[in-house]
Amino acid sequence: MLDxxxxxxxxxxxxxxxxxxxxxxxxxxxxxxxxxxxxLLQQSETLKALRNKVSDEISRTKDKSQVQxxxxxxxxxxxxxxxxxxxxxxxxxxxxxxxxxxPNIPSPATPVGTSEADNVEVRVWGERPVFDFTPxxxxxxxxxxxxxxxxxxAKLAGARFTLYRGIxxxxxxxxxNFMLDLHTERHKYVEMLxxxxxxxxSMTGTGQLPKFEDDLFHLEGVDYFLIPTAExxxxxxxxxxxxxxxxxxxxxxxxxxxxRKEAGSYGKDTRGLxxxxxxxxxxxVKFVRPADSYRELEKLLADAEEVLRQLRLPYRxxxxxxxxxxxxxxxxxxxxxxxxxxxxxxxxxxxSNFEDFQARRASIRYREEEKTKPEFVHxxxxxxxxxxRTLVAILENCQxxxxxxxxxxxxxxxxxxxxxxx
RNA sequence: GGAGAGAUGGCCGAGUAGGUCGAAGGCGCUCGCCUGCUAAGCGAGUAUACUGGGAAACCGGUAUCGAGGGUUCGAAUCCCUCUCUCUCCGCCA
Numbered sequence: 001m002l003d004x005x006x007x008x009x010x011x012x013x014x015x016x017x018x019x020x021x022x023x024x025x026x027x028x029x030x031x032x033x034x035x036x037x038x039x040l041l042q043q044s045e046t047l048k049a050l051r052n053k054v055s056d057e058i059s060r061t062k063d064k065s066q067v068q069x070x071x072x073x074x075x076x077x078x079x080x081x082x083x084x085x086x087x088x089x090x091x092x093x094x095x096x097x098x099x100x101x102x103p104n105i106p107s108p109a110t111p112v113g114t115s116e117a118d119n120v121e122v123r124v125w126g127e128r129p130v131f132d133f134t135p136x137x138x139x140x141x142x143x144x145x146x147x148x149x150x151x152x153x154a155k156l157a158g159a160r161f162t163l164y165r166g167i168x169x170x171x172x173x174x175x176x177n178f179m180l181d182l183h184t185e186r187h188k189y190v191e192m193l194x195x196x197x198x199x200x201x202s203m204t205g206t207g208q209l210p211k212f213e214d215d216l217f218h219l220e221g222v223d224y225f226l227i228p229t230a231e232x233x234x235x236x237x238x239x240x241x242x243x244x245x246x247x248x249x250x251x252x253x254x255x256x257x258x259x260r261k262e263a264g265s266y267g268k269d270t271r272g273l274x275x276x277x278x279x280x281x282x283x284x285v286k287f288v289r290p291a292d293s294y295r296e297l298e299k300l301l302a303d304a305e306e307v308l309r310q311l312r313l314p315y316r317x318x319x320x321x322x323x324x325x326x327x328x329x330x331x332x333x334x335x336x337x338x339x340x341x342x343x344x345x346x347x348x349x350x351x352s353n354f355e356d357f358q359a360r361r362a363s364i365r366y367r368e369e370e371k372t373k374p375e376f377v378h379x380x381x382x383x384x385x386x387x388x389r390t391l392v393a394i395l396e397n398c399q400x401x402x403x404x405x406x407x408x409x410x411x412x413x414x415x416x417x418x419x420x421x422x
Numbered sequence: 423g424g425a426g427a428g429a430u431g432g433c434c435g436a437g438u439a440g441g442u443c444g445a446a447g448g449c450g451c452u453c454g455c456c457u458g459c460u461a462a463g464c465g466a467g468u469a470u471a472c473u474g475g476g477a478a479a480c481c482g483g484u485a486u487c488g489a490g491g492g493u494u495c496g497a498a499u500c501c502c503u504c505u506c507u508c509u510c511c512g513c514c515a
Contacts, residue, residue: 058441
């Protein structure tokens with residue numbers, strides 16, 4: 001959420017910068033609602049001040065018969081206050097609804113552009129493997145090895161669900177443990193294991209609600225949502241809190257499954273593990289001082305990249321342009337892993353600085369010193385990494401001509417020493 | 423699922439026959455004084471949000487005692503609904 005006062009004071013500038021995301025931006029309604037809100041608030045508060053003053057006088061008058069006039073008068077004042085407050089409530093609700101659907105302002109560091117095509121390649125790492133045969137896509141490899149069973153996934157749940165079997169299941173688990181160990185031991189993140197479903201406040205805090213309810217699985221009977229990413233529960237850990245400056249930056253990592261409806265992606269990526277309703281992810285989340293947030297973003301990105309480097313999987317980093325930026329982000333880097341079976345780079349991590357956008361929604365503040373005013377923190381997060389897609393990258397990059405897949409060295413301790421699948 | 427108890431400021435904890443309670447007291451913290459150092463002691467201060475004025479320092483108003491609603495001139499205190507926590511019973515990995 002943007003700061004209402006900031007919008008009020010910089011309306012034209014805010015509109016112009018939001019336009020770089022593409023689509024329509026109209027903050028005209030904001031100005032009017034904001035003005036009406038303050039007008040109603042002042043009227044109501046003036047009357048309340050009067051009522052408080054007169055009530056105080058009444059309380060000090062022992063003979064109540066002397067103040068019957070004031071009591072009658074205040075009865076009327078209270079009615080007017082009630083009416084004003086009702087109008088105010090409606091205006092504030094509208095204003096809130098409007099503000100919650102306005103996306104974050106892209107950072108000046110975000111390149112301006114209209115689509116994916118305008119994203120900027122920042123760096124490329126690793127050697128793409130050279131094959132003396134035509135590399136297969138992971139779904140063929142996984143099925144042939146008997147470790148990925150798409151048909152059974154569909155039988156158990158439906159399209160976009162997969163059953164991992166045997167060594168495939170173990171490889172997924174090995175990746176999760178490897179990533180968590182790397183981030184906790186080497187990068188000094190604190191591991192969290194949060195609830196996999198959360199309430200409406202949490203979803204609103206990180207920006208999934210109210211605008212993207214259609215993308216979420218909602219439970220029947222209780223107002224809980226399955227999390228689409230660990231970002232939601234982990235960022236909301238500090239919702240409504242005032243943190244101590246000395247404790248910043250806070251770094252958390254968490255493994256969770258993620259659940260997404262993938263509405264609007266019919267027919268897209270229907271084969272294989274790329275786009276599933278349920279997938280595993282290890283997430284990195286940071287709470288930092290505003291002045292440090294862009295430096296922390298670079299570090300977070302490096303922490304995520306380190307996973308691919310250790311696995312020796314080739315990738316590139318791209319900077320998302322304004323038109324491709326997510327709703328809550330001010331600046332985002334995507335890490336894209338090379339998939340030789342599909343002859344393309346594929347997103348495997350998205351690392352973003354949300355600045356104070358989520359912090360304002362979720363009211364996450366910090367106080368530098370005991371006496372200083374609380375300020376909003378900046379929140380960041382990134383995948384470290386999407387586990388299923390990492391498994392995909394291993395199958396495709398480490399495949400051999402006759403079918404087997406070589407397990408990356410760093411994973412072997414997690415695989416009971418096994419070196420090859422198949 | 424059933425029965426009961428509770429939710430007050432950074433923390434602990436008073437306050438329920440409605441008013442002088444943004445809220446006693448203690449702890450913590452900040453500043454000052456005092457003391458050869460430390461400890462102790464003394465004094466002052468110590469919430470947040472919105473809003474009006476001001477260049478600012480700051481000054482004023484309103485709201486907040488789990489959340490929402492009601493009664494009343496006036497609610498931390500009375501009534502209703504909800505949420506959460508705790509205890510006991512049941513059930514269960």
